[in-house]
Amino acid sequence: MPAKKVIIVGGGFAGLKAARALGNKSDIAVTLIDRRxxxxxxxxxxxxxxxxxxxxxISGPIRGILSQYKNISVFLDxxxxxxxxxxxLQVPGQxxxxxxxxxxxxxxxxxxxxxxxxxxxxGLKTLExxxxxxxxxxxxxxxxxxxxxxxxxxxHLTFVIVGAGPTGVELAGAIAEISRHTLMKDFRRIDPSRxxxxxxxxxxxxLAAFDSELSRKAARDLEDLGVQIWTNTRVTDVKNTSVVLxxxxxxxxxxxxxxxVQPSSLNKILGTPLDRAGRVIIEKELCLKDHPEVFxxxxxxxxxxxxxxxxxxxxxxxMQQGVHAANQIxxxxxxxxxxxxxxxxxxxxxxxxxxKAIAQIHNLKFxxxxxxxLWLFIHVYYLIGFKNKFFVIWQWAYAYLTLKRGARLIVxxxxxxxxxxxx
Amino acid sequence: MPAKKVIIVGGGFAGLKAARALGNKSDIAVTLIDRRxxxxxxxxxxxxxxxxxxxxxISGPIRGILSQYKNISVFLDxxxxxxxxxxxLQVPGQxxxxxxxxxxxxxxxxxxxxxxxxxxxxGLKTLExxxxxxxxxxxxxxxxxxxxxxxxxxxHLTFVIVGAGPTGVELAGAIAEISRHTLMKDFRRIDPSRxxxxxxxxxxxxLAAFDSELSRKAARDLEDLGVQIWTNTRVTDVKNTSVVLxxxxxxxxxxxxxxxVQPSSLNKILGTPLDRAGRVIIEKELCLKDHPEVFxxxxxxxxxxxxxxxxxxxxxxxMQQGVHAANQIxxxxxxxxxxxxxxxxxxxxxxxxxxKAIAQIHNLKFxxxxxxxLWLFIHVYYLIGFKNKFFVIWQWAYAYLTLKRGARLIVxxxxxxxxxxxx
Numbered sequence: 001m002p003a004k005k006v007i008i009v010g011g012g013f014a015g016l017k018a019a020r021a022l023g024n025k026s027d028i029a030v031t032l033i034d035r036r037x038x039x040x041x042x043x044x045x046x047x048x049x050x051x052x053x054x055x056x057x058i059s060g061p062i063r064g065i066l067s068q069y070k071n072i073s074v075f076l077d078x079x080x081x082x083x084x085x086x087x088x089l090q091v092p093g094q095x096x097x098x099x100x101x102x103x104x105x106x107x108x109x110x111x112x113x114x115x116x117x118x119x120x121x122x123g124l125k126t127l128e129x130x131x132x133x134x135x136x137x138x139x140x141x142x143x144x145x146x147x148x149x150x151x152x153x154x155x156h157l158t159f160v161i162v163g164a165g166p167t168g169v170e171l172a173g174a175i176a177e178i179s180r181h182t183l184m185k186d187f188r189r190i191d192p193s194r195x196x197x198x199x200x201x202x203x204x205x206x207l208a209a210f211d212s213e214l215s216r217k218a219a220r221d222l223e224d225l226g227v228q229i230w231t232n233t234r235v236t237d238v239k240n241t242s243v244v245l246x247x248x249x250x251x252x253x254x255x256x257x258x259x260x261v262q263p264s265s266l267n268k269i270l271g272t273p274l275d276r277a278g279r280v281i282i283e284k285e286l287c288l289k290d291h292p293e294v295f296x297x298x299x300x301x302x303x304x305x306x307x308x309x310x311x312x313x314x315x316x317x318x319m320q321q322g323v324h325a326a327n328q329i330x331x332x333x334x335x336x337x338x339x340x341x342x343x344x345x346x347x348x349x350x351x352x353x354x355x356k357a358i359a360q361i362h363n364l365k366f367x368x369x370x371x372x373x374l375w376l377f378i379h380v381y382y383l384i385g386f387k388n389k390f391f392v393i394w395q396w397a398y399a400y401l402t403l404k405r406g407a408r409l410i411v412x413x414x415x416x417x418x419x420x421x422x423x
Numbered sequence: 424m425p426a427k428k429v430i431i432v433g434g435g436f437a438g439l440k441a442a443r444a445l446g447n448k449s450d451i452a453v454t455l456i457d458r459r460x461x462x463x464x465x466x467x468x469x470x471x472x473x474x475x476x477x478x479x480x481i482s483g484p485i486r487g488i489l490s491q492y493k494n495i496s497v498f499l500d501x502x503x504x505x506x507x508x509x510x511x512l513q514v515p516g517q518x519x520x521x522x523x524x525x526x527x528x529x530x531x532x533x534x535x536x537x538x539x540x541x542x543x544x545x546g547l548k549t550l551e552x553x554x555x556x557x558x559x560x561x562x563x564x565x566x567x568x569x570x571x572x573x574x575x576x577x578x579h580l581t582f583v584i585v586g587a588g589p590t591g592v593e594l595a596g597a598i599a600e601i602s603r604h605t606l607m608k609d610f611r612r613i614d615p616s617r618x619x620x621x622x623x624x625x626x627x628x629x630l631a632a633f634d635s636e637l638s639r640k641a642a643r644d645l646e647d648l649g650v651q652i653w654t655n656t657r658v659t660d661v662k663n664t665s666v667v668l669x670x671x672x673x674x675x676x677x678x679x680x681x682x683x684v685q686p687s688s689l690n691k692i693l694g695t696p697l698d699r700a701g702r703v704i705i706e707k708e709l710c711l712k713d714h715p716e717v718f719x720x721x722x723x724x725x726x727x728x729x730x731x732x733x734x735x736x737x738x739x740x741x742m743q744q745g746v747h748a749a750n751q752i753x754x755x756x757x758x759x760x761x762x763x764x765x766x767x768x769x770x771x772x773x774x775x776x777x778x779k780a781i782a783q784i785h786n787l788k789f790x791x792x793x794x795x796x797l798w799l800f801i802h803v804y805y806l807i808g809f810k811n812k813f814f815v816i817w818q819w820a821y822a823y824l825t826l827k828r829g830a831r832l833i834v835x836x837x838x839x840x841x842x843x844x845x846x
Binding site: 036037038054055056057059060061063064067068073074075076077093118119122126127128129131132138139142145146183185186187188189387390391394398402404406407408409410411412413414415416 | 459460461477478479480482483484486487490491496497498499500516541542545549550551552554555561562565568569606608609610611612810813814817821825827829830831832833834835836837838839
């Protein structure tokens with residue numbers, strides 16, 4: 001009997017876990033397709049955006065990660081469309097047959113039908129966005145140092161973060177720390193500690209996914225760092241250098257977007273039922289109702305948890321689903337009945353800054369230094385590759401001890417030599 | 424008496440050394456201007472281009488490096504023009520007065536009056552160029568893996584490096600190693616070790632600045648790695664995916680430029696005598712003949728050595744000149760006579776690859792493993808910042824032991840989320 005052709009789209013947490021679970025299994029031929037050549041450890045992406053870590057330290061080449069599995073081929077490609085009926089996947093220049101398809105394309109930012117806002121308020125989902133945010137962040141201080149007009153200077157030193165989920169909180173905390181510690185001695189004309197960091201949240205409280213007591217603790221910790229928190233505040237427009245909040249206008253050179261996410265645009269062309277957020281509605285076995293050979297995982301899919309609410313967009317959900325989907329395929333091959341997915345809740349955590357974090361595991365709640373240590377070790381533990389683990393620990397140890405940051409580079413997008421510039 | 428205003432343009436080896444030598448000196452107010460916010464350790468730039476190191480590991484923020492010197496201000500700016508007569512420097516939006524001016528703007532690539540070649544054959548002078556080269560390098564293997572047409576596959580697996588100076592040799596050696604070791608197990612359809620690396624040199628031998636015996640040794644070592652060396656070969660055209668060598672045409676997806684360099688374009692508007700290479704001709708004291716208050720250093724200037732040939736474009740020359748220029752300013756302030764610059768020849772070295780390098784110090788010649796160890800320690804020693812030293816050693820130890828490379832990322836230039844792409 002010929003090997004079953006399994007195509008995995010996406011080298012994120014779900015896709016990579018699925019691939020590994022199918023690695024070197026007999027009668028299985030896996031093709032993993034991603035438009036990136038690397039796996040990105042998204043939980044630490046905010047560290048790249050805030051000059052704490054380098055891109056290579058939170059990502060690893062997918063080929064390298066999977067090279068030990070002889071039955072897995074990796075292709076750098078864009079998926080153009082999926083023909084569920086004929087079990088075909090279209091990539092530029094060719095169409096690929098599959099027996100099983102695992103879609104784990106993740107999510108990107110949603111600007112609530114205002115795509116034009118992205119230019120003024122980048123989100124934080126990719127390495128390119130992280131380095132762009134880093135560029136804007138560091139550039140703002142440089143411009144402030146050059147600026148003689150105090151009003152403009154104030155604008156350069158105002159940072160607005162829209163959305164107070166974990167990413168927004170982590171960005172706000174890190175920016176506040178950079179301005180108060182890292183850059184303290186580096187400028188002559190401006191006082192970076194006069195930086196204004198504004199965290200805007202439409203809902204009644206920050207970190208809404210957490211227990212209210214923890215989210216209150218986090219808010220206090222952020223305010224200790226000098227972050228101003230505006231809850232129940234809705235953004236009505238994002239201009240080039242200002243955020244409009246109904247009546248109010250806040251002038252800021254740097255505006256960052258950490259509000260909504262939307263699943264991969266592939267969902268729109270799948271022709272299967274989607275939930276209101278645009279996520280594919282999947283069965284308990286993580287497959288499509290009419291296409292049991294097609295699994296949709298992680299942020300791209302919507303599965304109700306035992307409490308009747310959709311499972312959260314967490315790495316642990318994606319990883320568990322990846323393994324589960326792979327196992328169902330293996331059970332099929334062994335003609336064993338499939339099993340429903342059960343999410344083992346590993347809790348959730350968010351870091352506010354150096355020495356401060358919150359963590360929630362079932363009814364256990366942690367905050368402060370212990371939660372931060374917990375956060376640190378869990379993130380390092382799950383980071384792929386010994387080398388990266390090792391380096392990240394040292395970067396953090398270094399940053400912790402010296403308050404310096406390892407990656408304070410303003411890198412252009414343009415690589416061609418620029419005749420106009422003289423230096 | 425008011426403090427002497429010293430403006431330094433360029434935060435490279437020369438500018439940074441000059442700034443440090445003037446740091447916290449009484450009666451001296453220093454302004455350092457660079458269009459980058461970081462100092463780049465150029466000797467290791469090829470390691471970024473070949474995925475061995477991350478940009479942040481070979482560069483440090485100029486502000487951070489100089490923050491301890493209270494009399495130094497750093498500005499991120501482009502110098503538009505210099506008014507030697509009135510001692511004024513023009514940057515966007517303002518003009519700055521100076522008592523002393525130190526120009527250390529370095530050099531960029533020269534395409535011998537064929538600027539249009541740059542698009543097809545990037546050079547290696549900036550971090551942006553390094554990451555662009557890394558992108559093309561890694562992408563070539565990805566495209567080869569996808570390609571079914573064997574001719575096209577061959578083209579993707581052909582790498583042409585133009586110019587066999589240290590940079591060209593280091594690039595060729597590293598690419599050969601990546602294909603033979605790093606990527607060996609990562610592909611399923613192609614055999615990366617079938618990669619063709621072609622090093623093209625117009626002159627009669629590679630590494631012409633070195634003793635002929637050493638350059639012959641280096642050539643043998645490169646050939647051991649599988650590099651093909653074509654000397655006495657002139658490039659007549661660089662097309663999108665091919666290099667024209669007179670009659671001959673070599674098809675290659677990746678073409679890298681390591682041939683000529685030209686000094687900063689600022690030289691053209693200075694209105695002072697330039698040598699044939701466009702470098703500013705300076706006095707033995709490193710200043711301009713008619714403007715003793717203006718010093719021009721490093722790759723931007725031309726000073727004859729004791730042997731009657733111009734001093735080489737080496738970091739050690741730039742660093743020594745930076746210190747010397749600073750000292751002459753200090754001597755002026757103390758109304759002591761100036762002294763001529765004497766280059767203390769520290770020799771030169773080039774690395775061919777893992778465990779292989781050549782070094783030449785006066786009449787001493789080293790090659791092979793010992794030279795490589797020497798190269799390694801000297802480069803780490805001069806690398807700015809303890810953290811970077813530490814990390815680079817570990818990156819190298821890791822690469823040396825595992826043959827892996829730490830920074831195999833294909834990063835886009837575009838940061839905006841791309842609706843067309845599905846993953």
